[in-house]
Amino acid sequence: MLLCGATILVPRAALLTRLLSGLGALRGLSSISANNTYDVVVVGAGIVGLAVARQLLLRHPNLLVGVLEKEAGVARHQSGHNSGVIHSGLYYAPGSLKAMLCVRGAALLYAYCEERHIPYRRCGKLVVAVERSEVPRLRALYERGLQNKVPDLCLLQPHDIQEREPYCRGLLALESPHTGIVDYKRVAEAYAEDFREAGGLLHTGFEVNSIQLVGTGAQAPIELLSTGGARIQSRYVVTCAGLQSDRVAQMSGCSFQPSIVPFRGDYLVLRPEKAHLVRGNIYPTPNPSLPFLGVHFTPRMDGSVWLGPNAILAFKREGYGLLDFDAKDTWDTVLNRGLAKLLFRHFKAGAAELLRSFSMAATIKDLQRFIPEITVKDVARGPSGVRAQALDGEGNLVDDFIFDGGVGALGSRILHVRNAPSPAATSSLAISEVIVDEVEQKFEI
Structure with missing residues (x-):
């Protein structure tokens, strides 16, 4: 495999392998490419990992991309065990990446659900103050939402609250009409279908327990070894391992901080x-x-x-x-x-x-x-x-994106997403754009 300028060129044999493997994936199969090698491997088939793999192939359809997942299917943990809320971007500091990604991500997600015929409900949300001490905080939240460009926010008095929610009581409420609900497991499965249809391969039952370089030099592949003994090699690796993100990052020599609790x-x-x-x-x-x-x-x-x-x-x-x-x-x-x-x-x-x-x-x-x-x-x-x-280490909840690599030659070829903070599911399509931007810059793709 040759790196030529900003484009990765794939040999004909690899292209043929990809074509045959892609046909298998379209039939719902999960097979490893003939020589077990990829241009990019994504570790983790939660909603963020799948969105990243999907986005990577949408931008670079000539790449061989694989996704490794230790479970028997996708979205088995955080992505499949959440409230299902499509958040609007109320809570986050104005101008922050989280605020911008949530507002953009919600809009992208609604459009995606329409395109893929995934059921959702734009049922709205009321943030309610029930004590006088909460009223100033609620008004401050309203101002924050306006700064974040959350659409159609309004403050509701008690009689308006009961028009929206007849059994709810409150002194004041902030209405966010574009908050919604969806089944995020179904969304993740749709991302996986898009990824397969673009020629990507998803390998389930592959629990990564070792990441190391095979040989030396700029062309040396990265080898990922599974608990069961299977091996896959790749030029670059992106990890989106969620609950295991700190442990996976440490496999390439990263610090144990920040750690997952x-x-x-x-x-x-x-x-x-x-x-x-x-x-x-x-x-x-x-x-x-x-x-x-x-x-x-x-x-x-x-x-x-x-x-x-x-x-x-x-x-x-x-x-x-x-x-x-x-x-x-x-x-x-x-x-x-x-x-x-x-x-x-x-x-x-x-x-x-x-x-x-x-x-x-x-x-x-x-x-x-x-x-x-x-x-x-x-x-x-x-x-x-x-x-x-x-x-x-100081007991602070990390509330921002954390990207990491590792040490030495291996670190320059790996991007660990060590923290993709809530609301990552809502923002998944927007987050994938940011992560793939980072991938392109770091790996010069």
Whole structure:
């Protein structure tokens, strides 16, 4: 394979291999190219990894691109265990990359869902102030949303709130009518279909446990070894490993900071006969002194309504049950030097989150601030998700993109996406543009 100017030239044999492999992929197969080599390999088939692989082939259809995923299918973790909300970009600092990517990403996602006939609902959102102390914060959030160019925001008085949400009570609400809901697993599957149709290959059941250069020199390939012994080589590697992003980055010599601390969020589900109590998303006024948003009401595409979530430490990075435990994951979390500082700063809030994990009544009490009619009898325990929260050594939640490479010759050929912060699912198409820009610049593609 030759690097000529800004274009990677692929030999004829590789092009033939790609054609035959692409035909197999269109039939739903996941086969490795004849010589197990690629121009670019993306590690991780969550919504961000798939969006990046898709975008890379849209821009550079001459490349051989593969995606490696340790699970049996796509979107098995964060991408398939989230609230399903299409966020509008209210909360983020004006001018920040997160704010711009969310606003642009939401617009791109709605257009993509229309194009691919993926069901969604633009059901809107109310951010509600229920206490006088929350009103100034809500007005500040409204101003922030205007600066972020979130469309059609407005403030609602109590009678307007009840027109939108008849059972909701509040002193003031911020309405974001373009907030919506979608099934992100279905979106991720559509990205995977686009990727395959463009000639990309998706390899499931490939858990990367080693990344190393084979030989020396500028042409030396990178070899990725799986737990099962399979090997794949590539000229360049991009990792979007989510809950495992810190561990994968360390395989190429990167620092262990920022590290991933898993937080599990547990939801309650409103019983079907009570689903009429909620029309759209209802969120609390955020408290900037707390690390997480608080419980809220989230309608789903299947007609159900989720209530929550809490946010507590998980003792297994990919464990969705209350008692799920993994010794290595727990050990890494306990030894994280920033965690103790985070817990000390937010001890009271953390204790409240833990209480809500075991007590439905405690969660219902929070929810009744907005909809007094809800009782414990109206809910059942629902699903859970685990959030990959990047944490620095001082106990600060990392709230921005972190790109990393590693050391030496290997580091110049790898791009690790160590943190793609929420709302990454909403912003996935916009995020993929930024990451592929970074890929093109770093790898001179």
